[in-house]
Amino acid sequence: MKMYKNTIEQQKNFFKTGITKDVNFRIKMLKSLKKTLLKYENDILDILEKDLSRSKVMSYQVEMLPILQEIDYFIKNTKKLSNIKKKKTPLMFLGYKSYEIKEPYGVCFIISPWNYPFLLTISPLVGAIATGNCAIIKPSEHSIHSSNLIKKIIEETFKDKYCKVILGDADVVENIIDNEVDFIFFTGGTHIGKIIMERASETLTPVALELGGKSPCIVDKDVDLDEAAKRIVWGKTLNAGQTCIAPDYLLVDSSIKDNLIKKIVFYTEKLWGDDILNNEAYPKIINDKNFNRILNFLGDGDILYGGKYNRQNLKIEPTYITNISMNSSIMKEEIFAPILPIIPYDNIDNIYNIVEYNKNPLAMYVFSKNDKFIKKLIFSIPCGNACINDTILQVANHNIPFGGRGTSGIGVYHGKYSYDLFSHKKGVLNASKIVKSKVRYRNTDNINFIIKLLRKIKVI
Numbered sequence: 275m276k277m278y279k280n281t282i283e284q285q286k287n288f289f290k291t292g293i294t295k296d297v298n299f300r301i302k303m304l305k306s307l308k309k310t311l312l313k314y315e316n317d318i319l320d321i322l323e324k325d326l327s328r329s330k331v332m333s334y335q336v337e338m339l340p341i342l343q344e345i346d347y348f349i350k351n352t353k354k355l356s357n358i359k360k361k362k363t364p365l366m367f368l369g370y371k372s373y374e375i376k377e378p379y380g381v382c383f384i385i386s387p388w389n390y391p392f393l394l395t396i397s398p399l400v401g402a403i404a405t406g407n408c409a410i411i412k413p414s415e416h417s418i419h420s421s422n423l424i425k426k427i428i429e430e431t432f433k434d435k436y437c438k439v440i441l442g443d444a445d446v447v448e449n450i451i452d453n454e455v456d457f458i459f460f461t462g463g464t465h466i467g468k469i470i471m472e473r474a475s476e477t478l479t480p481v482a483l484e485l486g487g488k489s490p491c492i493v494d495k496d497v498d499l500d501e502a503a504k505r506i507v508w509g510k511t512l513n514a515g516q517t518c519i520a521p522d523y524l525l526v527d528s529s530i531k532d533n534l535i536k537k538i539v540f541y542t543e544k545l546w547g548d549d550i551l552n553n554e555a556y557p558k559i560i561n562d563k564n565f566n567r568i569l570n571f572l573g574d575g576d577i578l579y580g581g582k583y584n585r586q587n588l589k590i591e592p593t594y595i596t597n598i599s600m601n602s603s604i605m606k607e608e609i610f611a612p613i614l615p616i617i618p619y620d621n622i623d624n625i626y627n628i629v630e631y632n633k634n635p636l637a638m639y640v641f642s643k644n645d646k647f648i649k650k651l652i653f654s655i656p657c658g659n660a661c662i663n664d665t666i667l668q669v670a671n672h673n674i675p676f677g678g679r680g681t682s683g684i685g686v687y688h689g690k691y692s693y694d695l696f697s698h699k700k701g702v703l704n705a706s707k708i709v710k711s712k713v714r715y716r717n718t719d720n721i722n723f724i725i726k727l728l729r730k731i732k733v734i
Contacts (some may be wrong), residue, residue: 281434281454281690282410282454284435285408285435285438287435288436289381296406297356300354301352304345304352308346309399309431311338311427318337318420319464321420323378325560327565328555332459332555332557336512337390344400344672347689348403355690358373360373365440369706371704371706373701373704376674377578378407378698379480381408381409382456382457382458382696383451384402384408385470387462388420391429392420395411395413397692398459400692401696402696404698407457408454411428413425413441417560421493421562444446444466447470451470451479452660455479460482460483462484462485467483476648482685483684485678486608486610487608487634487681488607489519489520489634490625491523492525492526492625492639492641492642492666494527498519499533500537501663503540504541505569505664510555510592510665514559514612516560516610516712517610520610522608523605523609525618526619528620534733535616539594542579551587560590564720568609568610571603571609571613574602574604574615575595575596576597592612592613598615602662625651633681634657634658636659639661640660640663658683659675677691
């Protein structure tokens with residue numbers, strides 16, 4: 275569409291002025307964004323409650339707080355991160371200098387999902403701004419109240435030629451990609467991620483894909499059962515399971531399976547009460563389409579606990595299922611709901627075989643007191659990220675990279691890793707103005723003499 279073409283051209287022209295590359299400008303923009311977010315803080319929490327039926331306390335913990343921490347990190351560190359890095363130069367380039375420059379791509383297109391609409395929109399935007407890019411943002415059409423507020427916040431903070439929100443559905447995404455942006459950042463499902471990557475390949479536009487997958491939660495027999503159960507319940511029921519790094523299925527040592535299930539049920543009711551469907555703080559499923567998709571999983575095994583639902587308020591109880599076939603739909607698709615399949619294992623080979631059915635998960639969780647067991651799994655099972663003896667919290671640490679691999683994504687971000695992601699690393703070799711070597715121009719000299727010379731200065 276012409277309107278999107280004009281928007282992209284306007285941002286590219288603004289980028290060409292060089293204003294966004296000024297470090298002081300970037301820090302000023304980050305401070306402005308923080309100021310506006312704090313201004314609308316209560317509105318954000320209200321809107322999230324409206325879209326997801328999530329409590330304000332939970333929304334502050336999982337969306338507002340990480341956003342503010344990320345902004346503060348970049349306000350403090352952008353100057354340092356933007357410095358030119360000196361690099362070593364081989365002896366054969368005696369007198370030359372080498373260095374690395376991180377330069378912004380230009381116009382970044384950020385496509386965000388509905389499950390954490392503010393966090394997964396603003397967090398990548400902060401990285402794009404800190405590195406000196408312009409941004410076009412397309413929030414989800416499914417969390418429409420949040421998307422409208424995001425649009426209002428961005429319009430109040432920035433000029434359209436710098437950062438702009440465009441609302442709409444998949445057609446908007448396709449049209450913007452077709453008009454050749456400089457970088458694409460997408461958070462969402464693997465199926466859509468493949469489509470976006472395919473469209474981007476037509477113009478060789480670089481992409482970062484933050485996808486999902488079936489993240490295993492592995493519980494060893496040598497474990498603190500109470501702490502494990504409590505943290506598994508919290509991670510699985512957070513946002514009603516609509517979290518890309520939620521424990522997707524539970525692999526538990528068969529010798530402690532029954533005891534762990536009892537603890538999980540106990541802590542589920544302790545966290546959400548015994549009338550969960552009427553608990554106002556318990557989140558809902560985003561829409562009817564997802565609600566119906568989730569109900570189909572309930573017949574894929576034996577329900578140990580839960581299974582009740584309320585179609586009017588789109589709520590489904592935390593549900594624990596066992597006796598599951600690896601060929602069932604619940605073990606082939608990302609669940610993205612408060613349903614947890616529980617699968618016993620007898621040895622570590624069982625774990626490898628089951629995880630291999632859905633390899634390269636976005637996250638992996640290991641509960642154990644046995645360091646050898648933990649180390650073996652962490653270093654032998656490929657995954658995007660991992661957390662030991664807890665769930666979800668790895669995503670909140672901006673000092674470590676977050677992202678997937680293979681079917682769970684491409685590229686990592688958060689903190690300095692966002693700076694790396696949203697910038698191109700340009701290598702520069704600066705020729706000496708004094709030293710002038712004549713060796714490379716001597717095509718007729720004795721080859722043995724040249725080799726001996728290069729070996730002497732340790733070039734080869």
